[in-house]
Amino acid sequence: MSPWDPTVxxxxxxxxxxxxxxxxxLLLPVALLALCALARALAALEGGDAEVSDALAVDLLAGFGxxxxxxxxxxxxxxxxxxxxxxxxxxxxxxxxxIDRFTIVLTKLGVAVAVVLLLGVLPVAASGLVLTGELxxxxxxxxxxxxxGGLAYCALFLLLAVVTRHAVVVGLIYALxxxxxxxxxxxxxxxxxxxxxxLATVVGVFGDDAERLELSAAVGPAxxxxxxxxxxxxxxxxxxxxLRRLRLGAEV
Amino acid sequence: MTTxxxxxxxxxxxxxxxxxxxxxxxxxxxxxxxxxxxxxKSTLIxxxxxxxxxxxxxxxxDGRAVWGDEQVYRRLGLVPEREELYDGLTxxxxxxxxxxxxxxxxxxxxxxxSLETVEMVDAQDRPIRTxxxxxxxxxxxASALVHDPEVLLLDEPFNGMDPRQRLHMMELLTxxxxxxxxxLFSSHILEEVEQVATRIEVMVxxxxxxxxDFREIRRLMTQRPHQYRIRSADDRRLAAAVMAEPxxxxxxxxxxxxxxxxxxxxxxxxxxxxxxxxxxxxTQGIRLHEVLPTDESLESVFGYLVxx
Numbered sequence: 001m002s003p004w005d006p007t008v009x010x011x012x013x014x015x016x017x018x019x020x021x022x023x024x025x026l027l028l029p030v031a032l033l034a035l036c037a038l039a040r041a042l043a044a045l046e047g048g049d050a051e052v053s054d055a056l057a058v059d060l061l062a063g064f065g066x067x068x069x070x071x072x073x074x075x076x077x078x079x080x081x082x083x084x085x086x087x088x089x090x091x092x093x094x095x096x097x098x099i100d101r102f103t104i105v106l107t108k109l110g111v112a113v114a115v116v117l118l119l120g121v122l123p124v125a126a127s128g129l130v131l132t133g134e135l136x137x138x139x140x141x142x143x144x145x146x147x148x149g150g151l152a153y154c155a156l157f158l159l160l161a162v163v164t165r166h167a168v169v170v171g172l173i174y175a176l177x178x179x180x181x182x183x184x185x186x187x188x189x190x191x192x193x194x195x196x197x198x199l200a201t202v203v204g205v206f207g208d209d210a211e212r213l214e215l216s217a218a219v220g221p222a223x224x225x226x227x228x229x230x231x232x233x234x235x236x237x238x239x240x241x242x243l244r245r246l247r248l249g250a251e252v
Numbered sequence: 253m254t255t256x257x258x259x260x261x262x263x264x265x266x267x268x269x270x271x272x273x274x275x276x277x278x279x280x281x282x283x284x285x286x287x288x289x290x291x292x293k294s295t296l297i298x299x300x301x302x303x304x305x306x307x308x309x310x311x312x313x314d315g316r317a318v319w320g321d322e323q324v325y326r327r328l329g330l331v332p333e334r335e336e337l338y339d340g341l342t343x344x345x346x347x348x349x350x351x352x353x354x355x356x357x358x359x360x361x362x363x364x365x366s367l368e369t370v371e372m373v374d375a376q377d378r379p380i381r382t383x384x385x386x387x388x389x390x391x392x393x394a395s396a397l398v399h400d401p402e403v404l405l406l407d408e409p410f411n412g413m414d415p416r417q418r419l420h421m422m423e424l425l426t427x428x429x430x431x432x433x434x435x436l437f438s439s440h441i442l443e444e445v446e447q448v449a450t451r452i453e454v455m456v457x458x459x460x461x462x463x464x465d466f467r468e469i470r471r472l473m474t475q476r477p478h479q480y481r482i483r484s485a486d487d488r489r490l491a492a493a494v495m496a497e498p499x500x501x502x503x504x505x506x507x508x509x510x511x512x513x514x515x516x517x518x519x520x521x522x523x524x525x526x527x528x529x530x531x532x533x534x535t536q537g538i539r540l541h542e543v544l545p546t547d548e549s550l551e552s553v554f555g556y557l558v559x560x
Contacts, residue, residue, distance in 0.1 A: 005353070007352040007353050010349070011338060014338065014340060014341065015338065018340045088336035089332065089334040092303070092332050092334070093337070093338075093350060093353075093395060094353065095303070095322075096301070097322070097325055097353040097354055098322050098324075098326050098355075099353060100322065244320060245305070247303065247305075248298060248303040248304070
């Protein structure tokens with residue numbers, strides 16, 4: 001089995017970027033970069049120093065970068081690579097081919113990850129540079145966090161799109177209600193949050209500086225990595241199995 | 253000789269039985285799958301194309317189970333009923349992508365040949381979103397034919413086509429059938445099936461109602477009892493006269509809510525009755541005001557087949 005099919009990739013890329021949701025994909029990183037540029041401009045106005053404090057950089061990158069940008073981008077890219085094709089029925093043109101279903105899932109996941117790299121991980125790294133003015137620990141840590149979280153979100157939301165036709169709604173509830181709202185009031189919930197797991201990888205990169213930078217996560221770095229890998233691999237395998245048994249044309 | 257074999261197959265969705273204990277065999281040539289809307293035709297095609305698992309029974313292509321085996325698509329092509337394609341692509345790009353997905357040795361040549369077969373070469377460089385319904389249908393057909401399959405399944409292929417496109421599609425299906433391929437297409441329109449299929453399978457309410465040579469089933473359909481409602485200048489005298497006709501099996505004199513009467517006639521021979529009635533009315537000197545067939549819907553035709 002080949003893990004990649006260039007034709008599936010081309011069709012997927014075309015269907016993800018050929019839709020109106022592509023605009024939303026662009027809006028999110030632009031908003032992060034604009035926010036960071038504004039923070040730096042305000043810091044320059046206030047203190048004469050062009051750089052913002054590490055604490056503010058961490059707040060912005062953790063709150064907006066890992067807390068809003070990556071889950072939403074993962075949701076749009078992860079569901080967008082396969083959900084619309086399943087809803088419309090055009091997936092039939094992929095499924096009536098002698099291609100292993102895991103090849104289809106892995107290729108589509110690859111496209112989703114490429115989108116997240118381009119419009120999520122790179123903007124997070126660029127935002128770190130804008131805020132701190134250099135490629136320091138903060139920028140490196142959050143780039144790793146965005147990458148690890150983005151991978152897990154893509155795999156998780158791709159699976160959701162294969163499993164349910166309401167993937168976007170379920171994903172939004174997970175990303176915005178479960179992770180952000182419920183997680184704030186029920187501490188145990190944070191253990192089941194990909195956002196916290198990706199934050200844990202950032203804490204891991206920060207090492208001893210995490211305390212100085214006032215960054216903490218609900219789980220330890222090793223646990224965070226393990227959980228992210230388990231979710232990414234588990235979701236991908238299960239999505240492949242479900243795609244093998246995808247039922248089309250349930251109407252009589 | 254490629255054969256799709258369905259054996260004692262049922263498929264249900266919750267409490268709804270879409271396909272009920274169907275056994276049929278589809279061999280080379282053009283077979284029409286006929287039945288009213290909701291009869292289970294699409295479900296049956298989805299079962300045959302490996303997109304639905306049978307709840308019970310088996311669906312096989314030359315003895316190999318279709319469900320869960322993607323290698324079956326090397327030999328099988330499907331033209332789905334749904335319209336959605338990759339609308340931003342051109343017809344050429346779409347068919348070429350299908351050829352590449354089949355990993356054909358020369359995908360460009362296969363795509364060219366397939367588009368030529370469906371006569372879409374002139375429009376191949378236009379985006380699919382600009383295509384008419386008939387053109388979409390032909391591009392779908394090209395994508396299904398690109399790997400030269402032995403079996404072609406088409407779900408309502410004539411939907412939305414104008415008469416010229418319909419004629420072209422019919423010629424194409426006939427040619428493909430003559431080449432020895434196994435072609436099955438579904439339709440709820442009797443005339444479409446009549447013009448293309450050499451053999452038909454009739455589905456009604458999820459059940460396999462009839463199977464065989466078209467002419468035999470057509471005879472059953474045309475010779476079923478037909479019911480007419482007739483209003484005339486003298487209904488009682490007309491009823492008595494009509495009852496004497498050998499092609500009539502029952503006559504009833506009915507009174508409507510508004511007090512008007514009518515004669516309801518059940519004729520066993522459609523052709524004989526429609527010829528006899530005007531002659532009879534003329535010789536009896538009874539003026540006919542209205543003659544209405546009351547059971548001409550396709551459902552009633554199919555219902556009759558099931559009852560037999």
